[in-house]
Amino acid sequence: MAASVYKINKGINKPIEFKGLKAQYIAYLGAGLIALLVQFAILYIAGVNMFICLALIGALGIALFMSVYRMSGKYGQYGLLKKLAARSLPDSIIGTTRRIFFELSKQS
Numbered sequence: 001m002a003a004s005v006y007k008i009n010k011g012i013n014k015p016i017e018f019k020g021l022k023a024q025y026i027a028y029l030g031a032g033l034i035a036l037l038v039q040f041a042i043l044y045i046a047g048v049n050m051f052i053c054l055a056l057i058g059a060l061g062i063a064l065f066m067s068v069y070r071m072s073g074k075y076g077q078y079g080l081l082k083k084l085a086a087r088s089l090p091d092s093i094i095g096t097t098r099r100i101f102f103e104l105s106k107q108s
Helices: 024-045 050-075 079-087 099-107
Strands: none
Touching: 024 050, 050 079
């Protein structure tokens, strides 16, 4: 009986990474590239000169790549989501009575 050979997946619980981009930034880059493709088609059909279209889309594409790679390096896998979630937190909580503190002391 021949021994079976199984490959061990050593990337368990690691984020998906492609050329330095991690997790959701791959999707952001893909969506941005599709948006640039649609924008190029709209400009070309509208009659804008092809070289102007290419220059504009090329510059926007470079800006897209630079911003997505910068966000991926700065925030990491979950950092951007944490930053967006932190925006929804209030700056301060105003309490006008001491009742909640008395309730907390009664529970413990």
